[in-house]
Amino acid sequence: MKAFLILEDGTVFTGASIGSTREVISEIVFNTSMTGYLEVLTDPSYAGQAVVMTYPLIGNYGITPDMESERPWPDGLIVRELSGTPSNFRCEGTVQDFLVRYDIPGIAGIDTRALTKRLREKGTMNGMITTDEHYCLEEILPKLRAYRTGNVVERVTCKKPWVLSPWQEAYRPTVPGRQGEPEKAAPPLRIALLDLGAKRNIARSLAARGCEVTVYPAHTTAEEILAAAPDGIMLSNGPGDPKECGDIIREIRTLYQSDTPIFAICLGHQLMALATGADTHKLHYGHRGGNHPVKDLATNRVYISSQNHGYVVDTDTLDPGVARPAFVNVNDGTNEGITYIGKRIFTVQFHPEACPGPQDSEFLFDRFIDMIAVKEW
Numbered sequence: 001m002k003a004f005l006i007l008e009d010g011t012v013f014t015g016a017s018i019g020s021t022r023e024v025i026s027e028i029v030f031n032t033s034m035t036g037y038l039e040v041l042t043d044p045s046y047a048g049q050a051v052v053m054t055y056p057l058i059g060n061y062g063i064t065p066d067m068e069s070e071r072p073w074p075d076g077l078i079v080r081e082l083s084g085t086p087s088n089f090r091c092e093g094t095v096q097d098f099l100v101r102y103d104i105p106g107i108a109g110i111d112t113r114a115l116t117k118r119l120r121e122k123g124t125m126n127g128m129i130t131t132d133e134h135y136c137l138e139e140i141l142p143k144l145r146a147y148r149t150g151n152v153v154e155r156v157t158c159k160k161p162w163v164l165s166p167w168q169e170a171y172r173p174t175v176p177g178r179q180g181e182p183e184k185a186a187p188p189l190r191i192a193l194l195d196l197g198a199k200r201n202i203a204r205s206l207a208a209r210g211c212e213v214t215v216y217p218a219h220t221t222a223e224e225i226l227a228a229a230p231d232g233i234m235l236s237n238g239p240g241d242p243k244e245c246g247d248i249i250r251e252i253r254t255l256y257q258s259d260t261p262i263f264a265i266c267l268g269h270q271l272m273a274l275a276t277g278a279d280t281h282k283l284h285y286g287h288r289g290g291n292h293p294v295k296d297l298a299t300n301r302v303y304i305s306s307q308n309h310g311y312v313v314d315t316d317t318l319d320p321g322v323a324r325p326a327f328v329n330v331n332d333g334t335n336e337g338i339t340y341i342g343k344r345i346f347t348v349q350f351h352p353e354a355c356p357g358p359q360d361s362e363f364l365f366d367r368f369i370d371m372i373a374v375k376e377w
Contacts, residue, residue, distance in 0.1 A: 001016065001017040001021065001131055002014065002015075002016065002017065002131065002133060003015055003016060003017035003018075003105075003106075003107040003129060003130065003131050004107070004128075004129070004130050004131075004132075004133075004135060005028075005078060005107050005110060005115070005127055005128070005129055006127055006128045006130065006135065006137070006140055006141075006144070007028065007118070007125050007126075007127045007144070008125045008126045008127065008141060008144035008145050009118075009122060009125060010137060010141060011118060012137075013107070013110040013111070013114075013115060014110070015107040015108055015109035015110040016107065016108050016109045017105070017106070017107065017131050018077070018079070018082050018095075018096055018099060018105075018106040018107065018108045019076075019077065019096065019099025019100055019103075019104050019105050019106040020099060020100060020103045020104055020105040020106075021105065021131050022103065022105050023105070023128065023129065023130045023131070023132065024050065024075050024076050024105050024128065024129050025075075025126060025127070025128045025143060025144060025147050026048065026049055026050040026074075026075035026076055026126065026127065026128075026129075026147070027048060027049045027050070027124060027125075027126055027127075027147070027149055028049070028050050028052060028078070028115075028119065028124065028125055028126065028127040029046075029049045029050070029051060029052065029119070029124055029285070029286055029288055029310065030051070030052040030053075030054055030112075030115070030116045030119055030285070030288065031051055031052070031053055031054065031288040031289055031308070032054045032055075032288065032289030032290070032291060033053070033055065033288075033289050033290045033291075033356055033357065034055045034290075035055075035290075035356060036066075036290065036355070036356020036357065037053060037058050037059070037095070038063060038064060038066050038067060039066055039067075039068050039199075039355045039356040040053070040074075040308075040356065041072040041073075041074060041077065041098075042067040042068040042069045042071065042072050042073065043068050043069070043073065043199055043237075043308060044068075044069055044073050044156035044197035044198070044199070044237075044238060044239060045073075045197055045199075045237050045238055045239045045266065045267070045308045045309070046073050046074040046239065046308070047073040047074070047075075047149075047152040047155050047156050047197065047239040047240070048075065048149030048150070048152040048239055048240060049074055049075060049149070049239070050074055050075045050076030050077070050078060050127065050129065051074045051076070051077055051078065051288075052078040052079075052112055052115055052116060052119070053077070053078070053079050053080075053112070054112055054113070054116050054289075056079075056080040056081055056112070057080070057081050057083060058077075058079040058080075058081070058082055058083065058095065059079075059082050059083035059084075059086055059094060059095035059096070060083040060086055060087065060088075061086055061087065061088035061090075061091060062083075062086030062087075062088055062091035062092065062093060062094055062095065063086075063091065063092050063093045063094065063095060063097075063098050064088060064090040064091060064092065065090060065092070066355075067200070068199040068200050068201065068355055069156075069199065069200060071102055072098070072099075072102050072104060073155075073156060073239075074104065075104070075105075076104060076105050076106050076107075076129045077095075077099060077104060077105075077106035078106060078107050078108075078110065078112065078115070078129075079106065079107075079108050079112065080108070080109070080110070080111070080112045080113075081108060081109070082095060082096060082106075082108045083095070084096065105129045106129065107129055119285050120284075120285050123284045123285055124282075124283075124284070124285050124286060124310065125144075126144040126145065126147045127144060128140055128143075128144060149239070149240050149241070150240070150244065151240060151244040151245065152197075152239040152240040153196050153197060153218050153238050153239065153240060153244075153245055153248070153267075154218070156196075156197040156238065156239060157195045157196060157197065157217050157218035157219070157238075158195045158215055158216075158217050159217060160217065161214055161215060161216050161217070161220070162214075162215050163212065163213065163214050163215070164203045164204070164206075164207050164212070164213040164215070165188075165207065165212050166188050166207045166208070166209075166210050166211060166212060188210050188211055188212040189210065189211045189212070189231040189232065189369065189372060190211070190212050190214065190228075190229075190230045190231050190232075191206050191211045191212070191213045191214070191230060191231065191232050191233070191234055192214050192216060192225045192228060192230035192232070192233045192234070193206070193213050193214065193215045193216065193233075193234045193236060194216050194218060194220065194225070194233065194234065194235050194236060194268070195215050195216060195217060195218055195236055196218050196235065196236045196237065196238030196245075196248070196267050196268060196271070197218075197236060197237055197238030197239050197267065198215065198236035198237060198238070199236075199237060199351075199353060199355060200355075201353040201354065201355040202234065202236055202237075202265065202353045203215060204353075205352075205353045205362065205365045206234070206365065209365055209366065209369050210369075211369070214228065214230070218238070218245075218248055219247060219248065219251075220251075221251055222251040222252070222254035222255045222258075223254070225255065226254075226255070226258055226260065230260065231260075231261070231372050232260065232261040232262070232263065232368060232369075232371075232372045233255055233260050233261070233262045233263075234262070234263050234264065234265070234268070234368075235252065235262065235263075235264035235265065235267075235268025235269070235271060235272060235347075236264075236265060236266070236267070236268055237265050237266035237267050237268065237308070237351065238266065238267035238268070239267070240267075241282070241311060242267060242270035242271050242274055242280050242311055243274065243280065245267075245271055248271060249271055249274050249275045250275075252271050252272055252275040253275040253276070256272065256275055256276060256340075256343070256345065259344075260344075261344035261345065261368070261371050261372045262343075262344070262345040262347075263345075263346060263347070263364070263365075263367075263368040263371075264345075264346075264347035264348075265347070265348060265350075265351060265352070265353070266308070266309055266348075266349060266350070266351060267309075268347065269313070269337070269338065269347035269348055269349050270309075270311055270312075270313055270349075272338070272340075272345070272347050273313040273318070273323070273338060273347070276319070276322050276323060276340070277317075277319055277322065278313055278314065278317045278318050278319070278323070279313075279314045279317040280311050280312060280313050280314060281311065281312065281314055282310055282311050283309075283310055283311065283312055283334070286309060286310035287307040287308070287309055287329070287334075288307060288308045288309075289306075289307060289357075290304075290305075290306045290307075290354075290356055290357030290358060291304060291358075292304070292305050292306075292307045292329065292331065292350065293305070293329070293330035293331065294327045294328065294329055294330065294336040294337070294349075294350055294361075295327065295328050295330050295336075296326070296327055296337075297325060297326055297327065297328060298326065302330060303358075303360040303361045304358045304360050305336075305350035305351065305352075305357070305358065305360065305361055306350060306351040306354045306355070306356065306357025306358060307349070307350050307351060307357075308351065309349060312334045312335055312349065313335045313338065313349070314335075315334075315335045318338065321341065322340065322341060323338045323339065323340045323341060324338070324339055324341065325337070325338060325339075326338055326339040326346060326348075327348060327349070327350075329349075334349075335349065336348060336349045336350055337349060337350075344371050344372070344374065346367070346368075346371075348361070348364060352364040352365060353365075
């Protein structure tokens with residue numbers, strides 16, 4: 001069946017329908033990862049977006065046990081070629097069947113290089129995936145220009161708190177230098193993870209370091225989190241415009257004012273900046289992929305990072321008495337991390353938990369654990 005991708009500038013790409021045949025309007029973004037399409041599909045940060053995979057062949061190893069949440073979140077999938085005959089000993093099905101099961105439409109057979117170049121030149125655009133051969137551009141374009149992702153954090157956060165123990169069989173510690181189960185005589189560090197759209201590997205990375213992780217829904221109050229007296233707090237990644245999260249920002253401001261150590265990733269990083277008076281803005285086309293270099297300003301060392309974000313913190317709006325930049329994007333100079341002065345708080349824009357992507361920066365979880373041990377800062 002034919003399918004059409006219609007962009008808000010009037011450009012139309014014609015290809016073949018994959019997955020569900022329902023019509024969808026979404027923000028169109030691209031990801032440059034060469035592998036890890038299943039982790040991309042199940043990353044809650046893609047809620048409200050349709051993802052273009054720039055690597056030309058997707059689905060060659062099928063669906064494997066590598067999901068980062070219970071279900072996929074993108075509104076659509078756009079690929080050059082979708083493999084129908086995956087080959088991998090861990091394969092449990094095809095991407096086509098996966099998309100159908102979760103009612104996610106897609107399009108294959110289009111020139112994804114040309115599409116990506118258009119998004120780079122003109123910036124991220126809204127688009128429609130449809131199988132209607134009798135579509136009317138005059139009717140569709142106003143709808144595309146009016147589309148907004150809205151507060152998608154509401155859609156992706158967990159519905160009630162849950163706990164991941166370091167002794168659970170499925171998550172035995174595998175961190176180099178910290179192998180083996182933590183001695184049960186020593187109680188684990190208790191970490192509160194605010195789920196703004198968290199990938200599973202954030203909780204796994206903490207559990208692998210001997211932490212008991214309690215995952216809280218996004219709209220949990222600061223009072224409830226602090227009443228549990230956690231040793232540390234993590235603010236997760238998540239989708240959408242950070243300025244849409246006004247209620248959450250107010251609660252994070254209260255968390256900031258406490259003496260509890262805090263580590264934040266991606267959306268959590270942006271929300272902490274907003275909570276302390278800084279500003280954010282939307283990037284021209286965002287950073288999404290597993291090959292983004294970031295420089296640690298304290299050491300001048302560069303790490304290759306996994307990224308998925310469309311907004312950044314404006315470094316110029318940071319109050320120098322409150323925070324200072326800690327990491328910078330080597331490609332475009334945008335902010336990639338912040339250290340908060342006089343607080344046991346640091347945040348990063350990239351993903352140290354990877355999945356997919358390089359693990360260069362997973363040491364940041366160790367830094368968080370070590371920071372908790374420091375009682376005076």
